[in-house]
Amino acid sequence: MSSHQGVRDFYSGKNIFITGASGFLGICLLEKILRTIPEHGNIYLLLRPKRGKEIAERLEDIKKNQIFEVVLKEKSVEEVFSKVQAVAGDVGQENLGLSPAERKLLTDNVNVIIHSAATLDFGDTLKTTVDINLLGTRRIVQLAKECARLDVLVHVSSAYVNSYRLEAEEVIYPLKRDPDELVSLVGKLNPEELEEQTPGILADHPNTYTITKHMAEHEIQKAEELFPCTIVRPSMIIGAWKEPVPGWTISKNGPQGFLMGAAKGVIRRLPVGKELVYDYIPVDIVVNNLLAAGCFAGVTKPKKVAVFHCTSSTRNPFRWLQVEDKINDYLHLYPLKSAVWYPHLKLLPTVAWYKISALFVHMFPAFILDTVTRLSGGRPILVKLHRNVNTSLGRLEKFIFTEWKFTAKKTMDLQDWLTKEDQVDFSVDITTLVWLDYFTDLTLGARTYLSKEPLKTIAAAKKKDKILLALHLAWQVALFSLIWYLFACATGMTMSSSLFVLPICFILYNLL
Template sequence: MVVRATGDAEKPSVAEFYAGKSVFITGGTGFLGKVFIEKLLYSCPDIAKVFMLIREKKGLSISERMNQFLDDPLFNRLKDKRSTDLKKIVLIPGDISVPGLGISREIENILLETVSVIIHSAATVKLNEPLPTAWKINVEGTRSVVALSKRMKRIEVFIHISTAYTNTNRKVVEEILYPPPADINEVYQLLEDGITEEDTERLLNGRPNTYTFTKSFSEHVVAENQVRVPTIIVRPSIVGSVKDHPIKGWLNNWFGATGLSVFTARGMNRVLYGRSSNVVDLIPADYVANLVIAAGAKSGNEKSSELKVYNCCSSSCNQITLGTVMAKFTEDAVNQPSSDMLLPGWYVFTRYKWMMTVWTILLQVIPAYLADTYRILTRKNPRYVKLQSLVAQTQTALRFFTFNSWVMKADRVRELFASLSPADKDIFPCDPISIDWNEYIKDYCCGVRQFLEKRK
């Protein structure tokens, strides 16, 4: 049962909005998706069901897939305190890249009759996916989810998870919908005719990759739906580990800032493309989940027809620089040694591509070959050249973001948080100004050791 704090009678709580309602979520098996689901179940105890779209796997039954999904420390507090609530998760076999999401007619009818809230989080996370593939998943997949929502009888709010980097052509990004990066008809024509790499490069027109390009178009697909149902676009920036709940430091992948920061701190990467003074827009995963859930409740309660865009970002009110992030990860690497690399944390910044290439060869590639030669001579398996290949991929994928710096306005996020009741502010913290970066990155580094490297 949802209990409202004394003095909050005039403000319906977030949990009260979700009481008795069912949520349909795509991308639920991903990093953010897991945090969304755990938070919904734990902090909205009277929620009815969480329907989760999931691709079928040969050789695994639905129950086996469920056990696999829940076999994560993230769900421990639910298992310990309210394990029966985990039965509210209902797996929906389907595929975001298939027309109609690949959902059976029987299951579709259940969704049409019961779902009140959609959280559309599914997307390809490969930054440089070929455009036809990225378009099929990020744009056409979104179109399929929107089409399904239009037929839902109880739908109250549609929440789309985008990215803060859909508008990298602007140094200051407001919480508004900007024009798409290209003519959508031209994109469709090129995709139909057989798009080439040259076509893709021309369409991107300075955008860093197909991920940000297609996510920009997906925002417009979602915006077309606002006349029928309250619609929200949430744009997270670089999502880091969990800050507070359910587990400080929890994360389950090396994507985003994690891989580059750890590689650099431990001496596997020695060259950073950009300036140390560039702003890194980090945001904890639980702050994204808290914002999504609270924004959904607020919009659903107000029944507003306005498209609301929330930049879930820190750069406009609580900045941290690239140099500071690397220094804090380096401090942890020195205090908690985990590799045999010499001089961990020794690295240089440059804004010249030719110099980056030279420094990478001198400081990373040549030492890697020398180290592997030594390992072979001492009858050990070589490892450093292969590791350098992974470092190079990470450098290439992220150098646009380390080279540039943006200010992502988050005024609407902060206004939303300020409007919450005192009780909900404790349960759903999402104001980026409250992040203590020293404490957060310390927990972040602990999370890397515990959850990615499996070290105590």
Template sequence: MTVIADELTPVERTPIQEFYAHQKVFITGGTGFLGKVLIEKLLRSCPDISTIYLLIRSKKGKDVHNRLEAIFDDPIFELLKKEQPKYRHKIIVVSGDCSLPNLGLSSDDKDLLIRETSIVFHVAATVRFDEKIKYAVAINVSGTKEVMDMCRAMHNLKSVIYVSTAYSNCNQLTIKEEFYPPPISGQNLENLTATLDERRLDDITPILLGDFPNTYAFTKAIAENTAKDNGKDLPLGIFRPAMVISTSSEPIQGWIDNVFGPTGGIVGAGAGLIRTLNVNSDCVAEVIPVDLTVNALIATAWDVANGKNVASDPPIYNYVATWENKGLTWGEYNDYALEFGTRTPSIRSIWCYVNYTTRYTTLYNLLTIILHIIPALILDTGLFITGQKPKLLKLYKKIHKFAAVTSYFSQNTWNFHNANTRALWDKLSPEDQKNFFFSMADFDWRTYMERYISGLRLYIFKDDPSTIPAARKRMAVFKIFHNLIIYSMLAIAIWFGYKFVSFVLSLGQSAETISISENSIVR
């Protein structure tokens, strides 16, 4: 039962609701995937919250107010609008940019935030794996330092949570809930990127990264220590979520608004474009639902505020899929995606849903030639002949670049410790465990994956459910042609193999005949 704010008394509030009652929360990254769900959940489940300040920058010709209005047009806010119709007056937008000094804030807005804010969620980051090092440092490292500096001036601050990633220290195969020495200090890295031009930085990026797979993980590792060093004596916590994908159940099932990480591979396969992936099917897929992730994030701020900084370092919470259970493997992830993707295919797909995975890079490269490059070359040639612009080879170049930067995470399994996160779950009251559910102990992956794939069809492909029967018929036709092509290629390969073996055997027989003839002559 939902209780509206006017009826909610302190006695009726849960401990977490009591913590957020009358508080003023500052959120960076509120326009992003995780940020939207965080805003929605706070407003709906903590109805006595006073104010949410959102840091938003102008983008693509839209000012901050237009971008704010666009946020609330999203389907995930429909339930909030029904349950809390007066929520809008609690949202205040401040114009800024985490990649700029002082977060790009005006002096008045900065003074307002310092004076009023009591809880901070620093969510903003560039999540592109192949981001230029200069920009990745500006937003992930420098932006974190600016947030911590501003927090130090906040007199009413109860809790500040820096949202990192479970893969911030992915060069370690065992990742504990503790800080790891950074590969370089944040200050030295900022000085380096400020001194060198972009071309020179691009040249030395591989050297800087060392055993880190990309600029995202590299800068996040440094940013964690930047938060710790610049957040001394602050009520600070570090939240490390794994790969965040669609909602599980609230506010709606299967909602997602991006194709980052593993979602990109599933969407590409569902579109009929990606037919092979470089994946180790036995490795664990550390994917987590965004609604459960946000529930855990909200709880960490409450826990940090109650912790009174008893530890020497800020607490770290690894939020991952593997609790008592072994989690989902990439093989299971792809099998579920194929099963449910075939059952409810997109009407927009250009080919049937197939996905041949292999852990072997050489075999994967061969499969990309057969399943991606050759078909793209044939179709692009047809487009060129008919006077149209070729586009498939260019598209596959982007797809293969995406596959190259994500394969690292599907080829390894990490041992994540999560004692702090599990202890936090145990601290929650029964009411808070229900309202802010985030336990992954007995998670139903099959049901979740079905919702996930249905959500991709609805929110990414924008397909109406009424088109499912037509899409199935279309997919069946594609499947027939696909099998004809595959079996024809297999038959041709067998024929060539047979001819090659026959040729080799004939050479051997010829050589034997010549040898016998030579021996006869000698005798």
């Protein structure tokens, strides 16, 4: 039985500084601390003014998120957030954009730093990703060096920082390019020159995100002898498995975004390798991994930075083949009242096949619906949405059709290291996750938290779903009949003699 300090005890009384707190992972991390570690110290959130909102207003927006409904059933907003303080700053600016007074507040008081802030856009320029992912981490390390009472630094990385390797271990792999040289180069080149040289700079990295996050790990490693530090590498983070509510999400990335679009009837095709392993990891498991890893490093004080893969590919692999036959059942179990067409999602094996199919099942219907919307005084968005999807496929194709294996032995050892109580409350074990059950919860979560439709609307949505089915079938009958008629006219054949056109239309339609 473990006799060391548990996770709650470790964080009790400690002042925690969190970057990226308004993001998907950050807000879930904040909720977990507030709900399960009641004796926590002050929690400082690095927030930057955004879209005309000052940080006090942004903090109020965070408090209103539905994720806090569980903890707010037991305590008032004032009680729950009494020790939460917004700090104005930006990891992409010199000195983190902190005022001297706020920097002193942090360096005098912070015991734990959890650095989650990053730009996740695979299409961002090298300048942006260097400023935020690489230099932002360097600035966090510098702040950590100045903290008089620091116990541990937890860095959120990504399993894909080593995406040039199809199998990756829980180690920091050597750099292939000097970060300082890259920083200097980015500072010298104008935007056009930098864009031209970016492919050569990336070398075997697929995008600017992975190369700068890879370099950021080395910034953490440089500080490993100064204070305890740890790196957690999540794969694709998806909605909650268990906490605080199964299926909770605010992210439209990954399968929850697909489910949202499919439930609307807007996304009808998806390019995936059905038999490939996709490394998805629920956000609540990532949060547990961050807190457990921070406790481990803070208690054991390892001489080398501890690296943990928060991944599923080698522990509980997911393949779309496992849920393909059930996805559409889920969409009609929890239909949307706001659906614009009858939902039916089909998985296609290549991007080329998807693009051909999308012309008929995405772009053409989108054009019709946008035209109707425009004539009725609304704002047409569907054609633009599908164009953006098609554009992004070029950046995502490698991630869609490549299978990675991330070993997670250290993470499994971390689960064993935890106390018996923590193995339940801060579990990092996903071997018992049943993907079919999980996707049922995720479909409902996307409905509730992304489409903002409460449970009480399901009955009305199911009635609409039946109407949309009738319209969908009527549309197919009308379309096939029109093709049949036009074929008969063009060939001079009678309608009865050209009847064979109908099954051909049906077969071709189902191939799309």
